Amino acid sequence: MNSNDSLTIRQAEPSDFNQVCDLYQKIIANLDKRTNFPLWTWGVHPSFDSLQQALNNQELWLFEHNGQLCGSALVNQALEGEEQVNWQGQNAWCIHLFGLDPDLGGRGLADAFLQGLMAMIQEKKADSIRLNLIEGNLPAHNLYSRNGFLHRGHYSVWLEDEGSLPFEMMEYLF
Numbered sequence: 781m782n783s784n785d786s787l788t789i790r791q792a793e794p795s796d797f798n799q800v801c802d803l804y805q806k807i808i809a810n811l812d813k814r815t816n817f818p819l820w821t822w823g824v825h826p827s828f829d830s831l832q833q834a835l836n837n838q839e840l841w842l843f844e845h846n847g848q849l850c851g852s853a854l855v856n857q858a859l860e861g862e863e864q865v866n867w868q869g870q871n872a873w874c875i876h877l878f879g880l881d882p883d884l885g886g887r888g889l890a891d892a893f894l895q896g897l898m899a900m901i902q903e904k905k906a907d908s909i910r911l912n913l914i915e916g917n918l919p920a921h922n923l924y925s926r927n928g929f930l931h932r933g934h935y936s937v938w939l940e941d942e943g944s945l946p947f948e949m950m951e952y953l954f
Contacts, residue, residue, distance in 0.1 A: 781909075783861045784808070785845060785846060785923050786844075786845070786846050787843070787844070787845060787889075787892055787893075787896065788844040788846065788847075789841060789842070789843055789893070789897065789900060790841070790842055790844070790895040791838060791840070791841055791872050792793060792834075792835055792840035792842050792843070792847065794818070794835065794865060796835075796842060796849070796944060797832070797835055799821070799839065799849050800831060800835075800836075800842070800849070800852050801828060801830070802889040803849060803850075803851075803879065803881060804820075804822065804826050804831070804852065804877070804879060805850055805879070806881065806882065807820070807879045807880070807882060808820050808821065809820045809829070810882035811882075815915070817881055817914065817917035817919055817920065818913065818914055818917055818920065819845065819914050819942075820877075826877050828886050828936070831887045834856075835893075836853045836860060837856070839855055839856045840852065840853075840854055840857055841854070841897065841900070842897065843880070843889070843892075843893040844882065845889055848887060849881075850862045850880075850881040850893075851863060851879060851885050851889065851893045851896060851926060852877065852879055852883065852918045853875055853876065853877055853878040853879065854875070854877045855873055855874070855875055855876075855897060855900070855901065856873070856876070857872065857873055857874060857910070858874060859874040859876075859910050859912060859949075860912070860935070861920075861935030861937070861947060861949065862874075862910060864933065864934075864935045864949075865930060865932045865933040865935065865949045866932065866933065867908065867951055868908065868932075868953055869906070869907040869908020869909075869910075869951060869954075870892065870907060870908075871905065871906050871908070872908045872910045872951070873904060873906045873908075873910075874905070874910055874911060875894075875897060875901075875909060875910075875911045876908065876911070878894065878897075878911075878920070880940040891923065891924055891926070891927060894923060894924070894927050895927065898927070900951065901928070902954050903948055906954065907953065907954055908951055908952060908953050909929070909951065909952040910932075910949070910950070910954065911924065911929070911950050911951075912935065912947040912948065912949050912950070913947065913948055913950070914932060914945060914946070914947060914948075915934065915946040915947060915948045917948075921948065921950075924928075924952075925950075926952050927952070928952050929950040929951060929952045930950060930951055930952070930953075931948060931949075931950055932949045932950060933948075933949045934946055934947065934948060934949065934950045935947045935949055
């Protein structure tokens with residue numbers, strides 16, 4: 781990333797939907813070529829329907845680099861398993877499905893996108909940000925840790941096809 785780069789975070793619009801679906805499918809196709817740390821599967825998590833619901837609920841956010849879509853995330857106030865963890869913040873927003881175009885890795889864009897989302901969430905008068913990630917997802921853990929997120933506990937989800945999936949719960953305090 782250089783000083784001439786243009787970075788924008790904005791709420792997704794209906795006209796963005798197909799491009800967002802294409803982005804997640806590209807991310808997942810790249811993950812399938814190496815270790816799929818988040819264990820995403822297109823059609824399961826994320827899916828066309830879940831992204832459409834996020835768009836309809838105005839929870840889908842986009843990250844653009846020099847006018848091109850390069851990242852997406854869902855931001856809302858719900859986190860599966862959050863009742864299992866002793867959080868510090870009381871008015872939290874949550875980040876889900878944080879993804880970046882795999883062709884743009886290594887440029888600091890993931891940090892820039894995350895920091896932009898953090899600033900946007902702070903403007904909503906939140907006192908904290910919560911998220912979960914599959915335990916062992918070191919790339920995501922390292923991204924969140926270097927941006928001030930702290931480990932808060934664990935939560936396991938039982939899926940018929942996968943068995944028990946352990947999640948690490950993380951929190952950022954403003």
